[in-house]
Ligand code: 5AD
């Protein structure tokens with residue numbers, strides 16, 4: 242297995258069977274994490290980037306079987322923040338040192354393109370030195386282009402699984418893997434720094450599904466990849482399914498770091514929910530981003546995608562302070578700059594055939 246880990250670090254790609262063997266074995270963990278830390282150290286030193294997460298609406302028109310804010314969950318107390326409330330989250334975040342804001346929400350019809358564009362412009366006008374990330378689900382190419390033109394810089398849209406049948410088993414039929422992947426390619430083409438990702442241990446996920454996720458990521462070449470363990474939510478069809486494994490999540494974080502050295506890779510809240518030290522362990526396995534919650538404390542419990550989510554109580558008002566302490570204790574430091582992806586020429590130059598399959602630039606915007 243060491244041979245495959247070395248090969249991944251050297252070539253930045255593996256064959257499907259090789260991925261499957263490595264993921265199934267989950268072997269040589271310490272060696273993998275050591276290599277992953279060395280690689281992220283080369284690109285990012287001991288820096289951990291922070292993104293201020295603003296969960297601005299929990300209305301959602303979708304009905305994903307795993308998600309606590311799915312349309313059919315009538316127990317959810319729905320809320321949406323107004324533009325003023327969102328701006329005041331940004332104001333507080335800016336004061337705390339955040340220079341990236343992530344607007345995350347369900348697919349909420351109230352937030353039409355025009356309202357979103359107004360919001361994006363207002364945030365960029367007030368905080369022109371900050372990066373703005375959208376995480377608002379699948380939108381048409383035209384809409385995404387308008388959001389980009391209004392000033393949004395980045396877009397997170399987890400692909401959830403790259404296996405067609407598995408995708409079908411996680412979502413109602415209105416949603417399709419094809420559309421999801423097409424949306425991700427559109428985002429890259431428009432010029433967004435783009436993030437995909439998946440849950441680890443979602444019901445029905447096999448080692449083959451995970452290998453396909455790795456191949457999809459190799460093809461898409463996103464700037465960010467978010468992964469976290471599946472955590473059941475009691476009011477969903479997957480209420481009694483088993484949660485995903487923390488160990489496997491960490492292993493995949495290590496592999497992703499070697500697959501794409503300059504990747505922005507968060508140690509997610511779901512990882513912190515499944516293990517008190519999950520986020521620290523994520524960083525030590527190769528992650529380099531944390532996303533503290535900036536939502537008003539009063540709404541945090543309502544944005545419950547899964548049970549027992551951390552950082553939802555009053556004690557979590559300042560996740561930023563908590564996380565910077567946590568990172569310092571493991572020898573890392575939270576940084577406040579925008580944290581754009583590091584240049585990756587030294588490692589990947591000359592290996593283009595291994596990773597670029599679409600005509601999209603690797604970093605920054607495509608100016609039209
Ligand atoms: N457990 C873990 N992650 C979840 N997500 C949604 N529901 C759950 C759950 N039950 C993840 C999905 C989604 C992201 C915003 O949160 O991957 O894309």
Ligand code: FES
Nearest residue numbers: 552557560563564
């Ligand atoms: Fe939110 Fe620790 S990060 S309370």
